[in-house]
Amino acid sequence: GENVEQHPSTLSVQEGDSAVIKCTYSDSASNYFPWYKQELGKGPQLIIDIRSNVGEKKDQRIAVTLNKTAKHFSLHITETQPEDSAVYFCAASRRTGNQFYFGTGTSLTVIP
Amino acid sequence: DAGVIQSPRHEVTEMGQEVTLRCKPISGHDYLFWYRQTMMRGLELLIYFNNNVPIDDSGMPEDRFSAKMPNASFSTLKIQPSEPRDSAVYFCASRYSGGNYEQYFGPGTRLTVT
Numbered sequence: 001g002e003n004v005e006q007h008p009s010t011l012s013v014q015e016g017d018s019a020v021i022k023c024t025y026s027d028s029a030s031n032y033f034p035w036y037k038q039e040l041g042k043g044p045q046l047i048i049d050i051r052s053n054v055g056e057k058k059d060q061r062i063a064v065t066l067n068k069t070a071k072h073f074s075l076h077i078t079e080t081q082p083e084d085s086a087v088y089f090c091a092a093s094r095r096t097g098n099q100f101y102f103g104t105g106t107s108l109t110v111i112p
Numbered sequence: 113d114a115g116v117i118q119s120p121r122h123e124v125t126e127m128g129q130e131v132t133l134r135c136k137p138i139s140g141h142d143y144l145f146w147y148r149q150t151m152m153r154g155l156e157l158l159i160y161f162n163n164n165v166p167i168d169d170s171g172m173p174e175d176r177f178s179a180k181m182p183n184a185s186f187s188t189l190k191i192q193p194s195e196p197r198d199s200a201v202y203f204c205a206s207r208y209s210g211g212n213y214e215q216y217f218g219p220g221t222r223l224t225v226t
Contacts, residue, residue, distance in 0.1 A: 034213070044217045099157060100215065
């Protein structure tokens with residue numbers, strides 16, 4: 001099966017700085033890579049996703065890059081704000097979009 | 113839309129008792145997923161349904177766990193008998209096959225088995 005590794009497990013940045021979270025996956029058949037944000041006491045919420053036919057996708061301050069050859073993808077958050085503080089999960093999935101394999105999460109703290 | 117609804121939000125029970133977790137998916141969604149989240153194992157898919165039919169239950173840890181979806185707007189996850197190692201946050205998620213692959217998660221049920 002798929003194995004998704006995520007680093008770092010914790011990340012602290014100053015407000016306004018950038019944050020980068022990296023994930024690797026093992027199954028070359030995976031072609032859908034979502035990123036979820038989980039705030040305390042809430043369920044994960046999709047913030048951005050990318051499919052294997054593109055290398056980069058951006059949505060305002062958030063961007064995701066994908067390198068299929070190396071089997072890794074990254075989340076980039078620019079101009080971080082305190083409300084970005086949360087746990088972020090990457091995931092990988094085959095085309096069905098049903099069996100998501102999640103990374104172990106990154107706890108991001110943005111220091112005001 | 114109210115989103116995915118789960119109940120109860122918190123459940124504390126004693127070892128050996130039966131526990132039933134409930135989920136109402138987003139109206140119109142035809143896939144429903146049950147996940148378990150622990151510090152040790154992260155987010156794990158337990159089982160998922162398509163049009164109320166269980167498709168893959170390979171993540172269900174043991175026979176003590178069972179899930180049902182009697183209709184499109186309701187699903188249950190039952191643990192009988194419960195054990196302390198079942199303590200976790202259980203999430204329900206749903207998605208619509210005609211949309212993108214996004215799964216919409218509920219707020220979760222925090223289960224503590226003493």
